Amino acid sequence: MAAPLFDRLVAAAGATWPAYTRHDFVLRLAAGDLPEAAFRRYLIQDYLFLLHFARAWGLAIYKSDTLSEMRRAQGLVAATLDVEIGLHVEYCRGWGIDPAAMAAAPEAMATVAYTRYVLDRGLAGDRLDLEVALAPCIVGYAEIAAERMTDPVTRLDGNPYRSWLEMYAGADYRALADEAKAALDAQFARRGGEARFPALAASFAAATRLEADFWQMGLDAAR
Amino acid sequence: MAAPLFDRLVAAAGATWPAYTRHDFVLRLAAGDLPEAAFRRYLIQDYLFLLHFARAWGLAIYKSDTLSEMRRAQGLVAATLDVEIGLHVEYCRGWGIDPAAMAAAPEAMATVAYTRYVLDRGLAGDRLDLEVALAPCIVGYAEIAAERMTDPVTRLDGNPYRSWLEMYAGADYRALADEAKAALDAQFARRGGEARFPALAASFAAATRLEADFWQMGLDAAR
Amino acid sequence: MAAPLFDRLVAAAGATWPAYTRHDFVLRLAAGDLPEAAFRRYLIQDYLFLLHFARAWGLAIYKSDTLSEMRRAQGLVAATLDVEIGLHVEYCRGWGIDPAAMAAAPEAMATVAYTRYVLDRGLAGDRLDLEVALAPCIVGYAEIAAERMTDPVTRLDGNPYRSWLEMYAGADYRALADEAKAALDAQFARRGGEARFPALAASFAAATRLEADFWQMGLDAAR
Amino acid sequence: MAAPLFDRLVAAAGATWPAYTRHDFVLRLAAGDLPEAAFRRYLIQDYLFLLHFARAWGLAIYKSDTLSEMRRAQGLVAATLDVEIGLHVEYCRGWGIDPAAMAAAPEAMATVAYTRYVLDRGLAGDRLDLEVALAPCIVGYAEIAAERMTDPVTRLDGNPYRSWLEMYAGADYRALADEAKAALDAQFARRGGEARFPALAASFAAATRLEADFWQMGLDAAR
Numbered sequence: 060m061a062a063p064l065f066d067r068l069v070a071a072a073g074a075t076w077p078a079y080t081r082h083d084f085v086l087r088l089a090a091g092d093l094p095e096a097a098f099r100r101y102l103i104q105d106y107l108f109l110l111h112f113a114r115a116w117g118l119a120i121y122k123s124d125t126l127s128e129m130r131r132a133q134g135l136v137a138a139t140l141d142v143e144i145g146l147h148v149e150y151c152r153g154w155g156i157d158p159a160a161m162a163a164a165p166e167a168m169a170t171v172a173y174t175r176y177v178l179d180r181g182l183a184g185d186r187l188d189l190e191v192a193l194a195p196c197i198v199g200y201a202e203i204a205a206e207r208m209t210d211p212v213t214r215l216d217g218n219p220y221r222s223w224l225e226m227y228a229g230a231d232y233r234a235l236a237d238e239a240k241a242a243l244d245a246q247f248a249r250r251g252g253e254a255r256f257p258a259l260a261a262s263f264a265a266a267t268r269l270e271a272d273f274w275q276m277g278l279d280a281a282r
Numbered sequence: 283m284a285a286p287l288f289d290r291l292v293a294a295a296g297a298t299w300p301a302y303t304r305h306d307f308v309l310r311l312a313a314g315d316l317p318e319a320a321f322r323r324y325l326i327q328d329y330l331f332l333l334h335f336a337r338a339w340g341l342a343i344y345k346s347d348t349l350s351e352m353r354r355a356q357g358l359v360a361a362t363l364d365v366e367i368g369l370h371v372e373y374c375r376g377w378g379i380d381p382a383a384m385a386a387a388p389e390a391m392a393t394v395a396y397t398r399y400v401l402d403r404g405l406a407g408d409r410l411d412l413e414v415a416l417a418p419c420i421v422g423y424a425e426i427a428a429e430r431m432t433d434p435v436t437r438l439d440g441n442p443y444r445s446w447l448e449m450y451a452g453a454d455y456r457a458l459a460d461e462a463k464a465a466l467d468a469q470f471a472r473r474g475g476e477a478r479f480p481a482l483a484a485s486f487a488a489a490t491r492l493e494a495d496f497w498q499m500g501l502d503a504a505r
Numbered sequence: 506m507a508a509p510l511f512d513r514l515v516a517a518a519g520a521t522w523p524a525y526t527r528h529d530f531v532l533r534l535a536a537g538d539l540p541e542a543a544f545r546r547y548l549i550q551d552y553l554f555l556l557h558f559a560r561a562w563g564l565a566i567y568k569s570d571t572l573s574e575m576r577r578a579q580g581l582v583a584a585t586l587d588v589e590i591g592l593h594v595e596y597c598r599g600w601g602i603d604p605a606a607m608a609a610a611p612e613a614m615a616t617v618a619y620t621r622y623v624l625d626r627g628l629a630g631d632r633l634d635l636e637v638a639l640a641p642c643i644v645g646y647a648e649i650a651a652e653r654m655t656d657p658v659t660r661l662d663g664n665p666y667r668s669w670l671e672m673y674a675g676a677d678y679r680a681l682a683d684e685a686k687a688a689l690d691a692q693f694a695r696r697g698g699e700a701r702f703p704a705l706a707a708s709f710a711a712a713t714r715l716e717a718d719f720w721q722m723g724l725d726a727a728r
Numbered sequence: 729m730a731a732p733l734f735d736r737l738v739a740a741a742g743a744t745w746p747a748y749t750r751h752d753f754v755l756r757l758a759a760g761d762l763p764e765a766a767f768r769r770y771l772i773q774d775y776l777f778l779l780h781f782a783r784a785w786g787l788a789i790y791k792s793d794t795l796s797e798m799r800r801a802q803g804l805v806a807a808t809l810d811v812e813i814g815l816h817v818e819y820c821r822g823w824g825i826d827p828a829a830m831a832a833a834p835e836a837m838a839t840v841a842y843t844r845y846v847l848d849r850g851l852a853g854d855r856l857d858l859e860v861a862l863a864p865c866i867v868g869y870a871e872i873a874a875e876r877m878t879d880p881v882t883r884l885d886g887n888p889y890r891s892w893l894e895m896y897a898g899a900d901y902r903a904l905a906d907e908a909k910a911a912l913d914a915q916f917a918r919r920g921g922e923a924r925f926p927a928l929a930a931s932f933a934a935a936t937r938l939e940a941d942f943w944q945m946g947l948d949a950a951r
Contacts, residue, residue, distance in 0.1 A: 113343065113352055114852075120340020120359060121401075122629045124704065126367070126385075129336055133363055136343060136356055144349070162349075166934070168941050172837045175844030178344075182851055183568045183783075185631040252698010258570065265835070272837050337629075345852045347927065389711070391718050395614045398621030405628055406560075406791045408854040475921010481793065488612070495614050559789065559798055566786025566805060567847075572813070572831075575782055579805055582789060586802055590795070608795075624790075 064243045064251075064259075065198055068191065071260035072267055079195065079267045080203045084274035089207040091218035093281075098220060100280030102151050104170045104273070106161050109147060111174035113139040115181060115193060122186040131242060138235070150222075169276035173269035180262055187246040191259045194243060195267040201236030204228035287466045287474075287482075288421055291414065294483035295490055302418065302490045303426045307497035312430040314441035316504075321443060323503035325374050327393045327496070329384050332370060334397035336362040338404060338416060345409040354465060361458070373445075392499035396492035403485055410469040414482045417466060418490040424459030427451035510689045510697075510705075511644055514637065517706035518713055525641065525713045526649045530720035535653040537664035539727075544666060546726035548597050550616045550719070552607050555593060557620035559585040561627060561639060568632040577688060584681070596668070615722035619715035626708055633692040637705045640689060641713040647682030650674035733912045733920075733928075734867055737860065740929035741936055748864065748936045749872045753943035758876040760887035762950075767889060769949035771820050773839045773942070775830050778816060780843035782808040784850060784862060791855040800911060807904070819891075838945035842938035849931055856915040860928045863912060864936040870905030873897035 061067075069076050084101070087093035116139065119132035148158045173196075181189030204227030207213045215221050226232060247255075284290075292299050307324070310316035339362065342355035371381045396419075404412030427450030430436045438444050449455060470478075507513075515522050530547070533539035562585065565578035594604045619642075627635030650673030653659045661667050672678060693701075730736075738745050753770070756762040785808065788801035817827045842865075850858030873896030876882045884890050895901060916924075 110349065110352075113356075114346065115344075117340045117343025117346075117352070117355065117359075121337045121344065123337065123340075124629075126333065126363070129333075129340070130363060132340065133336075133356075133359055136340075136359070140349075140353060140356055165937075168837060168841045168938065171845050171934075171938065172841035175848045176840050178848050178851075179844045182628070182847075183570075183631075185629075185634065188631065248700060250698075250701055250704075252696075252700060254694060254698060255696055258695075265840075268834075269837065269840065347852075388714075391614060391618045391715065394622050394711075394715065395618035398625045399617050401625050401628075402621045405624075405851070406793075406854075408852075408857065411854065471923060472927075473921075473924055475919075475923060477917060477921060478919055481919075488617075491611075492614065492617065556795065556798070559802075560792065561790075563786045563789025563792075563798070563801065563805075567783045567790065569783065569786075572779065572809070575779075575786070576809060578786065579782075579802075579809055582786075582802055582805070586795070586799060 063240055064191075064247045065194060065240045067256070068194065068260055068263040071256075072264040075264045075267050075271075079271040079274070080199060080206065082271050082274040084278050085203055085207065086212075088220045089210060089213040089218075089224060091214045091220065093220060094278075095219075095281075097277045097279075097281040099154060099156065100167075101274075101277035102147075102154060102156060103161050103164050104167050104276065106144070106147055106151065107164065107166050107170050108174055108273075109139055109144055111178065112193075112196070113144075115174075115177055115189065118178065118181050119186055119189055122181065122189065124186075128186070131238075167276045169269070169272045173266065173273055176266060176269055180266075185250060187243075187250045187255070187259070188262065190239070190243055190246055191263050192266045194239060194263060195270045197239040198236045199267070199270060200227045201233050205233070286463055287414075287470045288417060288463045290479070291417065291483055291486040294479075295487040298487045298490050298494075302494040302497070303422060303429065305494050305497040307501050308426055308430065309435075311443045312433065312436040312441075312447060314437045314443065316443060317501075318442070318504075320500045320502075320504040322377060322379065323390075324497075324500035325370075325377060325379060326384050326387050327390050327499065329367070329370050329374065330387065330389050330393050331397055331496075332362055332367050334401065335416075335419070336367075338397075338400055338412065341401065341404050342409055342412055345404065345412065347409075351409070354461075390499045392492070392495045396489065396496055399489060399492055403489075408473060410466075410473045410478070410482070411485065413462070413466055413469055414486050415489045417462065417486060418493045420462040421459045422490070422493060423450045424456050428456070509686055510637075510693045511640060511686045513702070514640065514706055514709040517702075518710040521710045521713050521717075525717040525720070526645060526652065528717050528720040530724050531649055531653065532658075534666045535656060535659040535664075535670060537660045537666065539666060541665070541727075543723045543725075543727040545600060545602065546613075547720075547723035548593075548600060548602060549607050549610050550613050550722065552590070552593050552597065553610065553612050553616050554620055554719075555585055555590055557624065558639075558642070559590075561620075561623055561635065564624065564627050565632055565635055568627065568635065570632075574632070577684075613722045615715070615718045619712065619719055622712060622715055626712075631696060633689075633696045633701070633705070634708065636685070636689055636692055637709050638712045640685060640709060641716045643685040644682045645713070645716060646673045647679050651679070732909055733860075733916045734863060734909045736925070737863065737929055737932040740925075741933040744933045744936050744940075748940040748943070749868060749875065751940050751943040753947050754872055754876065755881075757889045758879065758882040758887075758893060760883045760889065762889060764888075764950075766946045766948075766950040768823060768825065769836075770943075770946035771816075771823060771825060772830050772833050773836050773945065775813070775816050775820065776833065776835050776839050777843055777942075778808055778813055780847065781862075781865070782813075784843075784846055784858065787847065787850050788855055788858055791850065791858065793855075797855070800907075836945045838938070838941045842935065842942055845935060845938055849935075854919055856912075856919045856924070856928070857931065859908070859912055859915055860932050861935045863908060863932060864939045866908040867905045868936070868939060869896045870902050874902070 084093065084097065088098070113136050116132045116135040120129050120136070123129040123132060151161060152158065177189070177192040180192040204224050207224055208228045213224070215224070307316065307320065311321070336359050339355045339358040343352050343359070346352040346355060374384055375381065400412070400415040403415040427447050430447055431451045436447070438447070530539065530543065534544070559582050562578045562581040566575050566582070569575040569578060597607055598604065623635070623638040626638040650670050653670060654674045659670070661670070753762065753766065757767070782805055785801045785804040789798050789805070792798040792801060820830055821827065846858070846861040849861040873893050876893055877897045882893070884893070
């Protein structure tokens with residue numbers, strides 16, 4: 060049996076993958092010494108990111124060939140607009156970030172780059188292209204949190220970012236990431252073929268680099 | 283105060299509008315003497331139509347500029363995938379139409395023409411273009427049912443199509459149509475300008491003609 | 506070596522293919538007894554078709570991954586806008602069809618259905634989906650003309666439609682069709698995989714049916 | 729008579745506009761003391777930019793409502809693929825940049841951000857949205873070069889970047905920029921309305937910021 064597509068994409072990305080998943084932003088977040096300004100900047104831009112994430116899954120509804128494909132995309136739009144954005148707003152309020160100010164913040168270049176890259180892959184290509192470009196985000200966040208949770212250097216007690224780690228390492232998010240991995244395999248089985256792998260791997264690596272730039276954008280706010 | 287955009291579009295469509303809303307298919311449905319084969323054909327194609335209707339609102343999520351625009355589109359995707367398609371399947375079962383056979387039926391040319399016309403307007407233009415192309419369907423069905431309900435020729439007792447008339451004349455559907463009319467005005471206020479009216483009116487008229495062709499496709503099954 | 510993708514798509518389409526390529530419209534055109542009204546209707550709608558054909562190749566430029574893919578699509582936009590539309594206008598003038606009237610003619614449902622179906626395949630899917638949906642037109646016309654040219658029933662002397670047959674049977678058009686066939690194979694090699702074949706075959710068959718409807722729309726004008 | 733749309737967009741952008749047009753990269757290029765590494769980086773990324781610029785005008789062909797709109801977009805695809813890319817390759821060869829290496833270079837985040845932002849505006853909105861997002865580039869380059877040419881600090885003799893300045897200050901490029909300005913007015917007259925101005929201005933300002941980031945990406949290569 061072939062390795063899952065996600066695992067193959069990660070392997071093909073080489074050093075690009077850990078440069079994202081073990082980015083300084085992540086390591087310091089897990090150690091609890093990430094500067095607050097960096098996290099705050101990340102939170103605001105992540106809110107703006109979520110709006111385009113919902114747009115991407117709206118696009119996936121349009122690009123669906125079957126009712127079940129539509130329903131999966133619809134579920135992710137709902138998860139984003141009905142749950143995640145609300146949680147995010149509440150969470151940010153806890154950090155003293157005003158929802159209206161957050162919504163009015165200008166998008167960082169890193170936010171524009173990753174979100175619009177994903178949307179362009181989705182429109183220029185097919186739904187497999189779209190889901191591959193989204194995978195570093197959806198699946199990556201679960202991997203990042205899980206890996207940090209098993210790292211002895213990670214500190215939970217008194218870590219101001221503990222709830223972030225626990226959310227993405229939690230069973231709910233893990234299930235969502237597992238579904239996304241399974242969907243990649245299903246799409247690849249239906250619309251793939253080995254010939255597509257090199258282009259998909261290039262797109263996955265490019266999206267992963269843009270995700271690392273997103274962490275860096277957060278860190279840069281603390282300089 | 284300006285007339286609602288929908289009313290202006292209907293006025294600009296001239297005789298094209300009643301050729302759709304008072305099409306023989308509709309009049310005979312209200313009179314209860316529409317051939318069953320015509321209604322059956324319509325039901326099957328309307329199911330296929332709904333899949334593309336959900337895709338159109340998925341596209342509208344992608345094309346949204348604001349969270350509230352996204353949420354309205356999301357609500358219509360949900361109304362279609364979670365409610366309408368289920369009701370439709372149940373309703374069709376009542377007419378002895380097997381769900382699997384319905385899903386596997388080839389699309390009629392009229393179904394292809396209207397659904398893809400709408401999607402193309404939405405992709406080539408902006409969200410206002412998309413909503414205008416959808417209006418003959420969403421708002422039109424409410425107008426059609428309401429008008430027939432006040433027509434003394436309409437027969438409800440013993441009319442096999444009574445539930446169809448009552449659903450689209452009902453308060454729930456009327457509210458949905460009213461929201462769609464209000465959304466047209468909101469979009470036109472935000473993205474419009476008188477200069478766009480002629481092109482919007484041409485698109486509305488073209489979509490209306492394609493909706494009339496859809497009724498005709500039903501009738502033709504009974505020849 | 507695998508059979509060319511186009512040949513496999515034709516084989517999978519079964520009776521749908523000859524229902525298009527040997528449609529009555531075509532046979533009567535070759536015999537020279539197609540009613541003039543039918544041909545005139547076809548010519549006008551074919552002009553409107555060409556505008557969307559150019560849009561489809563513009564879309565293909567957007568959907569290109571490589572410079573050479575872009576250039577092929579650009580070449581087809583140029584062939585359509587710089588050559589074909591001009592020839593078409595001249596040709597129609599020879600049939601007494603006024604260019605302005607032609608441009609202002611409403612699109613027939615069959616024209617809307619085929620053109621928008623193609624554009625939707627291109628936007629919902631990838632460039633391979635787009636080229637497959639265009640193939641019944643581009644490659645089909647060459648096959649149709651070539652087949653009729655070898656048919657003893659075909660009459661060239663005094664046939665008012667002779668130049669149509671000769672154009673699509675000519676070396677220039679044949680080369681364009683051959684390029685389109687080769688491009689299908691190249692796209693399938695790069696983005697395909699056997700798993701995609703059933704969906705591509707279904708799309709090709711649907712597009713072929715819509716092309717047959719296009720001939721029928723011409724014939725219907727003569728009733 | 730109303731001010732040209734471009735002038736209004738520039739005025740609305742406030743300090744964002746000169747932060748782009750008088751960016752350090754530009755001033756040092758005009759003074760002749762821009763580090764070579766900065767210019768080289770810019771040249772390579774500008775090549776990658778051009779590929780997406782051609783895609784954007786391919787998209788504009790798809791989004792055209794009229795033959796003349798299509799032809800203008802087609803002309804810009806041709807100008808890019810047939811002329812600019814060739815000139816660019818030649819020019820880069822003069823700077824010792826190998827064409828194959830250039831084509832294989834990874835896209836900088838700034839390149840991804842601006843190009844995909846433009847494409848997303850074009851797909852989410854209409855052709856006016858697309859042309860507004862492209863204007864800081866097309867029209868901006870002519871303004872930048874013209875302004876530098878009248879600046880006494882600018883040095884042409886012995887300036888290694890002289891040909892760059894002369895190309896964008898030249899009559900050919902000025903004509904292309906003037907056409908783009910006129911097209912903005914035409915699109916705004918046809919699809920605009922004052923209500924759209926704030927959103928268009930926000931998009932223009934965002935695109936302008938991304939263009940300034942593009943200069944900065946060049947400069948950063950010399951650090």
